[in-house]
Every structure is written in structure tokens, then in C-alpha cells.
Amino acid sequence: SLNLSVSWLGMKMSSPLFNASGVYCRTREELEQVRRSAAGAVVTKSCTLEPRAGNPEPRYRRTALGSINSMGLPNEGYRYYLDYAQAYDDAKPLFLSVSGMTLDDTLTILTELAALKLPCLPEVNLSCPNLPGKPQLGYDFAASAEALEAISRRYARPFGVKLPPYFDPAHFAAMAAVLNAFPLLRFVTCINSVGNGLVIDLDSESAVIKPKGGLGGLGGDYVLPTALANVREFAVLLADKHVIGCGGVKSGAEAFMHILAGATAVQVGTCLHEEGVSAFDRIEAELAAIMQAKGYQRLEDFRGRLKTL
């Protein structure tokens, strides 16, 4: 029979699917819905030192090809998520997404996380594209190296990062060189939304979201090929690290593609936002059907085995 489980970094996931940070994970009610669902893990909304209301609305829109968002890191503040993690008593892995407004804030949050000696791993967000005036850290290789150096020294435990999409082999190589210098960095999640797209409504002749003149991060069908390329490139370039796939997953087919490209596990964002947590059951069943049809019993049978022409 089929086995869709994933064992990595001392954790076991019964399904390779879980939520993308930011979706179904701001409040404990949402987190509990994901925990009780068929998802194999749970990740929290990126947290900051203080609670944040985020950007003015409208700040999220579904479109025919996916989504655009400029949420602006609305969250309950890091203590809320540490409290949730302390009370969390489930075999399903819990990841804590951290996105301090400054490196110091991120280090403060991580230091308090370390002190709690919880099993949950941090996913440090280097890629929020929606803070007016703040560039995505992941596009500044020197600043990324500085942050990873400080985290490795101060947190000094296994951690992961959420990366922005890159679009040039020189950038894949440059960021891989930075990431490979940090052995405590055990996973990268590729990708965050494709930053600063502009969706225009023809009838109203207007942008569809309010922040930043309508600029926002793209998700869904728009980003699948970019997400797959980033998963593939970092799966090849990073030595002894896991790549978590994120971007454009709406069925078993895209989940299969992410794993074929090298993903250890796969996050679902836009599709989860639109469909709800039943998406995990559906996508998992579709993935199993594809594996069955191809004669694969386990994810290891095809993970990373993308062919080229």
C-alpha cells in the first residue's frame, strides 16, 4: 500500500502537506483547524515582537490565476505563538515563523523560543515583500549572511528560513553560497510570494488592493514554475539541507511536481485560503492516485528524480 509519510530532522509527518505561513495560522482557532486536519504539520503566521494590525484593507484578493496580498505582517505578537507552542501537545510537527522588524527583534524572539526548549523549529522569514519601505532581506546577500551568522551564534539550534523567489542562476549560486555556510540552517522553504505584482480591475480601472499603490505578493498559478525552479535549484545547490516546496500547489499534480523537483514536504497557501482545510484531504488523495498510477509506493521513490531533456 502507499506510504505518503515524511521523516526528517527527527520529525515524522503522516502527510507531506501543510499550510504556508500566513494562511490559516494567525489565531489559535485557525492553527487548531490545521492541527486537526489531514495536514502533516502546522506553521504559524510570521510573528513580530509586538502585535501588528497590518496594512490597510483591501489587502488580499483572489484572482483567476491565484492571489495577490499585501497583508503587512498582521499578527498577535510573538508571545501569543510561544504560548500556543508551549500548550501544543501533538505529534504533528509545529513550526514557528519569525519575522522580526529588525534582526534584533528576530534574535529576541528566537532567544525566548530557545529558552522554552520546545520541539518546534523556527522558519525565519527573510522574504516578506509587503512592509512599505522595507526591502526583502533575502535579496540582500550580505545582510542575509549577517542575519544567519547572528542567528547561528545566538540561537545556536537547528532552524530554517523562508526564501523569496530568485530569477537568475547567479542569484541561486550567490544565495546558496551564503546558506551553505551555516550548518545549523537545516531547511529552506521556497518560495514566498512573488513580490510586488500589480493586479488591475478593467471595469473600475483600479488596483484591487489598497497598500503600496496596489503592489502585492503573488501566489497560486502565477508562481508555480518559479516555485518549482527555486525548489530544484536549491535542492541541487544546498548540501545536506532540506527544501520545503511552496507555491502554486492546488492539486496532487503540483504537490508531485514539487517533490519530484526535490521538496521534502510541501506547503499550500492560496488554495488553502480559498478552499479551507479540506484541501489537505483532497490534494493528498490526488497525490496518492498519481503515485498509484505511476507505480510509486513511497515519496522516496521519486523525490528529486526530475528528468531533463
Ligand SMILES: O=C1NC(=O)NC(C(=O)O)N1
Ligand atoms: O512573508 C510574507 N509574504 C506574503 O506574501 N505576505 C505576508 C504579509 O504581508 O504579511 N508576509
